[in-house]
Amino acid sequence: MAISPIRCIVVDDEHKAADHIAGMVRQTPFLELVDVSTDPHEALAWVMEGRAELVFLDLNMPVLHGTDFVRMAGGKSRFIITTGFAEYALQGYELGVTDYIAKPVTYQRFLMAAGKALEVLRPAAPASPVARPDCSFIRGVGRQQFYKVDHKDICYIQAEGYKSILHLKEGCLESSTPLSELEATLPEGHFLRVHRSFIVALTEIETISNNIITIQQTEIPIGQSYQEKFYQTVR
Template structure:
């Protein structure tokens, strides 16, 4: 069992995490606390394997906590503020959960922790979710050290424009300075496929395919000759 501690300055938030821990077979709840220093003491005493840690706390921030604990436990960050994600991953957190947190997303993060913390003799618990891999990507912003978090499920299609790439979601268009090929290598396949020298699409978002043209929302996207054989093979397999 992985010994877990839920740390949040709002007790209702730590209670939610505690309920999720109790619901997960390979996790054991050590306790909950709204006091980051109390949490540090438990970690230093070796009583905790995994901390679910809020970032925004009044006495000691989650980032400060990470730097002080010095790798004596693994940490999954919980917060309503996505801008801290990159710094958290640079400090080797297991995962980053954005509030409000669903149990499905919590379980994915817990599975990552299990892969890291569980010794070989532990029984591997079958997951009720499809995958434990990340379901988002950080896209370079228009300034240095700016990264925009985009959920894979929100991406409709991606268009390459010379040295720039436009990422289209239902609510926004994100322009990033990088090659389409570079971004293509970072995206999971499926659901993302290159269908043209200038386009990558999400197979899940296709509304219709008509000849060598596919439609996502109101946008028509050509299927290039080079990519046609693989694309229609995938379409036929999904029938």
């Protein structure tokens, strides 16, 4: 059964920062954006009215500091803190917030925090695609460049030195993100680590012979420590 989206508001005294977080909420299937505010007093009234289950909250706001906002909310909502001031992290956790994200906020980090909120607010929800988008935002080799990649377009991912190379149905994408971090963003049951240097899309496998997978006419070895799980999965 499909879960109901988590009702969210975004609170940040900077319009650009608020719009950035709001955009991430909109593209996340299990979240619903109720409203966005640069006025913490307005947003606090929304929380007290029960309009939001989850608040993405900036801390360092001149009118009402985020920590005071959390205290005044009295447990009526869960909070994910977004701020550029790392020194507030411990204080935020002491208030029982769900997660703390340092700015600038990437979608991958945002999704990790939203996933924690999902576990808390929808504990009975089964693991399903609704809890994970069908795409990932992949960091390019340049640290500030991200690319939206649909999971269905990925054939396999290869570690090469300090880079990861995503081999797509059309072309390739180089990323500075390690293979292990990319693996965590991919849906289970569709992708599998078959070697310390390779992740494959199971639907793109063409042949399997003598512990060698063929995808796009490329031979990919199945590492010895990965063989048992691989054959249990494909049989």
